[in-house]
Structures are given as structure tokens and as C-alpha cells.
Amino acid sequence: MSAAERRIRLGYVGAGRQAQQVHLPNFASIEGCDLAGLAEVRPSLGREVADRFRIPELYPDHRALAADRRIDAIAVSAPFELQGEIARDCLERGKHVFMEKPMAISLAQADRILDASRRGGGRLMIAYMKRYDAGNILVRDVVRQWRRSGEAGALRYVRAHGFRGDFQVGVDAIVSRSAEAPPLAPNTNFPEWLTRDRTAYVDYLQQYTHNINLVRYFLDAAGDAQIEHVDLDDDGSGIVILRVAGVRCVLETGRLAYHRWDEHVQVYFDGGWILTWAPPLLVRNTTAEVEIYRGGAGVLDSTRFPGVQHSVSRPIPEPRGSWAYRREAEHFIERLLSGEPFDSEGADTRTDVRLFEEIYRRRLGV
Ligand SMILES: NC(=O)c1ccc[n+]([C@@H]2O[C@H](COP(=O)([O-])OP(=O)(O)OC[C@H]3O[C@@H](n4cnc5c(N)ncnc54)[C@H](O)[C@@H]3O)[C@@H](O)[C@H]2O)c1
DSSP states (O other), X not given: OOGGGOOEEEEEEOOSHHIIIIIHHHHTTOTTEEEEEEEOSSHHHHHHHHHHTTOSEXXXXXXXXXXXXXXXXXXXXXXXXXXXXXHHHHHHTTOEEEEOSOSOSSHHHHHHHHHHHHHHOOOEEXXXXXXXXXXXXXXXXXXXXXXXXXXXXXXXXXXXXXXXXXXXXXXXXXXXXXXXXXXXXXXXXXXXXXXXXXXXHHHHXXXXXXXXXXXXXXXXXXXXXXXXXXXXXXXXXXXXXXXXXXXXXXXXXXXXXXXXXXXXXXXXETTEEEEEEOOOTTOTXXXXXXXXXXXXXXXXXXXXXXXXXXXXXXXXXSSTTOOHHHHHHXXXXXXXXXXXXXXXXXXXXXXXXXXXXXXXXHHHXX
16 A cells, blocks of 8 residues: 555544544544544443544443554543543553643653553654644744844743633534533542642643643753742742743743633744744634744844844744644644654653643642
8 A cells, every 4th residue: 555545544532522623523534534433431422423523433432442453543632630541541552642631640640651652552642732833833943043043142031921711712613512421530640749739730730731832842842841930829820930941931821801812922032032822722724923023233232133124024824724733633644654753742741741740849839
């Protein structure tokens, strides 16, 4: 069979909101992907969603799906505390896995998942869709170029801001809900030091893991990231100061009754900045918006950037009209077929899990 003819038989675990609004429509219409099975522990919800997306096989839970030898890869979106265990079981069975964030709620659990991947041979991609947003890829490219050339001086500071808002902004997506009780999450995977504020920890982790992961992406930073200062309220509002690849970064978190999605990252050099604004997540065919400011000579020190005209540009990221969530799903299938590494590997995400444990230990003083 030629490379162009090879296809991935994909199974999906969890027919909830993220599956229905985002991943099932994407995987059902991607070149090279056959959406072959759905596992859902709530049977009537599973039946309804399998019928809607014309998925031929319905399984009572993820283990039944993972046992099916005809399935090559499995995508998972399930409750925060459960999905790491689901991914681990699938990896043990040798399936390649695409899973929603957070990958794990403790470093020990992350290591068990990565062990399962090594033992079973399945590859693991974490669905950090912001890394697949054409606007963020443009930011990463300009940051790399400025660092390489030195044309804008030194990279001084990164500010990551996430105050949430309305991520759906009225997007009309049909969602089937279920009267059947959702499964209870086990509580065996929390860090052993976390004996209180578990709900707050998981909420903080699941939301802001996106932001720290994106800062590491912009700075091409793998494990070189440390927490320096934490000032957080019980509801997760506050600031965290980090060093990422030697650069001082601030994560500002909070909540705002905002009609769109209040999230941006600004990367500061001596001679300018690069800023990216996230779109509300579920708005399709819209990329992050990018602004590039170039400071010229004469503001503070006329000798610094001689001949550079002060300017602000707002380049339109390409491909225009693309959606980060669709591009991440395409990436998973393409990279499985090509054998190249993912741009959001499970092993890389271990760093995010480690940083969130450190942040919360400092917040709780344990
Ligand atoms: N990347 C993003 O921006 C983003 C946005 C929203 C949600 N998410 C992630 O998606 C995940 C799911 O969120 P959701 O809102 O769809 O949750 P949900 O509760 O609506 O859906 C999860 C589904 O999984 C099913 N399930 C649980 N255990 C199962 C098992 N063992 N086998 C089969 N099915 C099982 C549940 O019955 C439920 O229907 C969360 O972890 C969340 O972090 C990510």
C-alpha cells in the first residue's frame, strides 16, 4: 500500500461536549482517518452520538475499544481526573493516543502514562490546540527569527494573561446531554501532598496548563523551566513568576465576565514586542490575532536600533480561516502516517505537570 493510501482506523473515547463540538466533527472529516468506533459509558448518549456521526461500532467503555485489534489509534476526551487512566490503558494495549489536556493530575501519574507508552509502543500526543493555531505559529517563528538575528536586541520578558470569559460566544453546535450519571472519578492519582483544595487545583491546572505550555512553545523550551514566585487566591486568581529558558515570564490568571475570551501572550525584546490574542476557542476558521511592534532609534537610546522605523504591523496568519482544533487533529493523523514526532508530545508535557505541582505546593505551603 502506498503512503498516500494508508489510513488510520481511529476509535474515540467519551461522547461528551468536547467530543461533539470539536473532535468528532474534525476526525470524521479528515483525510486519512476512518472514525471506526466510539466508547461511551453512558449507553444512550453513546448510541445517539454514534448515530449522529455515523460511527459504525459502539463500545461500552474504553477497555472494550482498546481490546479491538482493528483499531490503530484512540482519541480521548473524558473528565479531567479520569482521562489519564483511560489513555494509560489504551497505550498499554499498544494504541497510539491523542488525549485532551491535562495529561495527568500528578507527576507520578504522568510517569505511569509515559511508561505505558514505552511498554506498549503507542505514541502519545496531548491536545494543546494553541500550538496548532496559525497565529501562534507565526509568533513562534518571529520570536525565533529575532532571537537568531539579534535584530531586536535581547529577549527580556514574557507576559501570559488568562482571565477566561465566554469560550463559546453563542456558537451553535448541537450537543446531546445525558440524564445518565457520569462516572465517578477515582481519587488515587492526586499528588500525595495534595490533601485539600483538590477541586481548585484541578481547575487551575486544567485551565492554565494551556498558557504555560504555549509560553514554552514560543521560547522553544523543553524542561528548562522553574517556578520563582507564586501569589494565588483560592479561586486561582493571581500571578506566578517563572524562568523559562532563562527568560522571566509572568502568568496572570483570573476571571472576568467578558463577552469573548480574555487571553493573550506578549513577548518583549529590547527593540519591540510580539503579541498574540486568542480567539474564543469554539469559533471556527479564526486564528489568533498577531501584532508586531518594532521600536526604532531615538526613544531611549538613539544608538540602539539605528535606521529602524517605528512600526506596528498586524500580519494575517496563514492559512487564513483555519481553526486550531482542526489543525491539531490533522497533525495527529499526518504524524502517525509519516512517523515524525508530534509538536505536542506526551513526554514534553511532563514539564507542565511538574510546574503545576510546584506552583500549588508553593500556594499551599506544603
Ligand atoms: N482543549 C481545550 O480547550 C478543551 C476545552 C474543553 C474541554 N477540554 C477537555 O476535554 C475533556 C472532556 O471535557 P467534556 O466537557 O467533553 O466532558 P464531558 O463530561 O462532557 O464528557 C466526557 C465523557 O466521557 C465519558 N466517559 C468517562 N469515562 C469513560 C470511559 N471509561 N469510557 C468511555 N467513556 C467515558 C463520560 O460519560 C462523558 O460522556 C476534559 O478533560 C477537558 O479538559 C479541553
